[in-house]
Amino acid sequence: MSQAEQNSGTPHFDAERCLQALSGDAPMAGQPDRSARAGRLLRELVLAELQAQPVESTPDEAALLARLRASGALAGQPEPRAAWPQAALAWLKKAPVTWIGVPTLATVAGVGMVVLMQAPPSPVPLADEDAAAQMRGSEQAQRLATADPKALADALQAQLAARQLPLRRQPLGSGLIELQAKIPPGDAALVQALEQLGVKVPAHGRLWLLIAPIGATAKP
Amino acid sequence: MTPHLFDAQAFLDALRLGGAPAEAAALKLMRHYKPFLRAKLLVAGVSHNELDDLISELLFKVISGAPQVRSAAAFHSWLCIITKHEVAAHWARRSRERAVFSEPPAPDPALQDTLQLLDQMPDDSASDPVLRLCLQGQLAKFRRDAAQRYACIELIAMGHEAREIAELIGRSYGAAREYMSRCCAALLDYWRPCLSAGQAQALKRSSAGQAGVKP
Numbered sequence: 304m305s306q307a308e309q310n311s312g313t314p315h316f317d318a319e320r321c322l323q324a325l326s327g328d329a330p331m332a333g334q335p336d337r338s339a340r341a342g343r344l345l346r347e348l349v350l351a352e353l354q355a356q357p358v359e360s361t362p363d364e365a366a367l368l369a370r371l372r373a374s375g376a377l378a379g380q381p382e383p384r385a386a387w388p389q390a391a392l393a394w395l396k397k398a399p400v401t402w403i404g405v406p407t408l409a410t411v412a413g414v415g416m417v418v419l420m421q422a423p424p425s426p427v428p429l430a431d432e433d434a435a436a437q438m439r440g441s442e443q444a445q446r447l448a449t450a451d452p453k454a455l456a457d458a459l460q461a462q463l464a465a466r467q468l469p470l471r472r473q474p475l476g477s478g479l480i481e482l483q484a485k486i487p488p489g490d491a492a493l494v495q496a497l498e499q500l501g502v503k504v505p506a507h508g509r510l511w512l513l514i515a516p517i518g519a520t521a522k523p
Numbered sequence: 524m525t526p527h528l529f530d531a532q533a534f535l536d537a538l539r540l541g542g543a544p545a546e547a548a549a550l551k552l553m554r555h556y557k558p559f560l561r562a563k564l565l566v567a568g569v570s571h572n573e574l575d576d577l578i579s580e581l582l583f584k585v586i587s588g589a590p591q592v593r594s595a596a597a598f599h600s601w602l603c604i605i606t607k608h609e610v611a612a613h614w615a616r617r618s619r620e621r622a623v624f625s626e627p628p629a630p631d632p633a634l635q636d637t638l639q640l641l642d643q644m645p646d647d648s649a650s651d652p653v654l655r656l657c658l659q660g661q662l663a664k665f666r667r668d669a670a671q672r673y674a675c676i677e678l679i680a681m682g683h684e685a686r687e688i689a690e691l692i693g694r695s696y697g698a699a700r701e702y703m704s705r706c707c708a709a710l711l712d713y714w715r716p717c718l719s720a721g722q723a724q725a726l727k728r729s730s731a732g733q734a735g736v737k738p
Contacts, residue, residue, distance in 0.1 A: 316634040316711075318704030325679050337638040341711050344641075348662055349680045353558050367579050371549060376587035379541015381585075417653055444533035476617050489530060 321345075356433055356463070366457060370466040444513040445488050446480070452514040455500065456480045459512070478516040486510055529555050530621050531598035549586050556582070559681060560606060565674035567610045567691045581609050607690070640718035644661055657717035665713045672706040679703060 317338035327522060364393025373376050449455045463470045463484055471483040486493060486508040495502045504510060529552070537548035560578050569577055569585050585602055666673040679686060689699035 316638060316708060318700075318707065319546055321539060321707050321711075322679060322685075322700075322703055325676070326682055326684075327680070337642045341638065341641055342707070343708065345659075345676065345710065346680050348658055349546060349676055352659065352662060353677065353680075363575060364577060368546060368549060369554065370583060372546075374583075374587055375551060376539060377538070377545040380539045380590060388657060474573060475582065476573060480576075 325349075366460065370460065370470065373464040374468050375467075375471045397467055418502045442509075442511065444511045445503060446515060448500075448502045448515050448517050452478050452480050452516050452519050455514050456482060459497070459502065462493065462500070466490070466493060475513075480511070482514065483513040484510045529599070531592075531738065533594035535589060535595055535598070538586070539698045550578055552586065553582050554587075556602065558677070561605055561692060562674040562677040562681070564610065565671050566678060566688065568671070569610070569613065571670070573613075577609065577613060577632075580607060583664050584609070603687070610691075634708055634711055637715045637718060641714065656719060657720065658714055661713045662710070669706075669709060672709055675703060675712060679707075 317336060319338075320336060321342035322337040324339040325346045327346060334385070368377075447455065459482060460470055460472065468484055468486070471481075473481040473483075475481055486497075486504050488508055497504055497510075502512060534548045537544040537690065557578060561574060563572055564577055584605055588605070589598070592598050662673075675688065676715055685696060685700050685703060688703060689696045692699060694702070695702055
């Protein structure tokens with residue numbers, strides 16, 4: 304019982320002790336009181352409830368896994384990323400900097416300068432044929448209105464995932480969903496499949512869609 | 524279920540391997556962190572109909588960005604930072620004030636009765652299946668009635684500190700502590716009927732026991 308309770312004779316809710324017991328911290332000095340007991344019981348039942356949640360695979364999980372597969376996030380890495388910098392660092396530590404390091408760096412810098420001076424940067428032509436006719440930033444998203452935007456987005460995602468094409472999907476609130484993907488040129492079957500879903504694939508292949516529920520007028 | 528108990532090193536190793544181990548590890552991460560993210564987003568004021576999409580987006584970012592994490596020990600903190608940024612972006616996209624404390628404030632419960640009842644219960648009373656079932660039922664009812672407050676209690680039980688909750692709800696440390704204690708008090712108030720019934724049962728049992736020993 305806490306000091307306040309001993310003084311007043313009535314149970315007093317000590318939020319500090321209750322929260323401490325709920326978070327699983329070691330009890331404060333003194334006898335555990337009613338508030339701490341309540342906190343412990345809360346913790347026990349809340350954690351039991353969390354652990355009792357179902358673990359079966361859900362459609363959401365399957366869709367997320369398909370999206371991860373398509374983006375290449377689950378393809379693995381052949382070598383740890385830090386291998387090259389670590390090897391270079393190890394070499395630098397071993398090499399006597401004054402005798403080998405400084406002349407090597409100076410030579411590499413000199414060769415780099417010569418190469419750059421001999422090959423000045425040349426203008427690179429634009430990759431897209433129709434890009435020259437467009438102003439930068441003039442591109443507009445293609446808006447689709449449907450009763451169930453989530454279902455349409457899932458159908459489009461499935462089409463792209465079947466071809467291992469990366470897709471960016473972003474919920475924008477009020478049921479609005481934004482999708483972005485790059486359609487490879489020459490995939491007529493995919494273009495046709497997308498057209499059947501009401502999507503017009505532009506010639507440059509950059510797909511930018513805004514799927515809105517029917518009747519929604521709000522801008523994202 | 525505590526997020527810190529997630530084996531981040533095993534997850535990162537499996538992700539590096541790729542294929543079936545990576546998929547199994549990704550699935551394990553989703554199942555482990557979903558309740559945590561759900562509670563975190565609910566406390567941050569994200570509405571129910573936007574919750575699943577936002578969690579999916581977060582998990583996608585976490586799994587696809589995990590190879591950039593240098594140390595497994597920093598994985599949980601990194602995930603929390605991503606969540607924080609995603610929540611900030613979520614509100615920025617809506618360009619409006621976030622709806623913290625979206626549930627109507629409940630009147631302060633008079634906890635004296637509940638604490639008195641709890642005090643009179645024997646130590647092993649929580650293992651009584653009837654009482655436990657009743658408490659769990661009330662817990663579920665509270666979860667339905669006040670999802671945001673329940674999520675706050677879940678976060679505290681998972682080891683979240685007041686400082687982190689203050690950051691989530693966008694209030695001062697003191698206001699967050701006040702909110703946390705109100706959440707606990709509100710849930711304890713829901714338990715009162717169970718504890719009253721439990722006490723009545725215990726009294727009945729003890730009186731029956733006394734009657735049994737009488738000649």
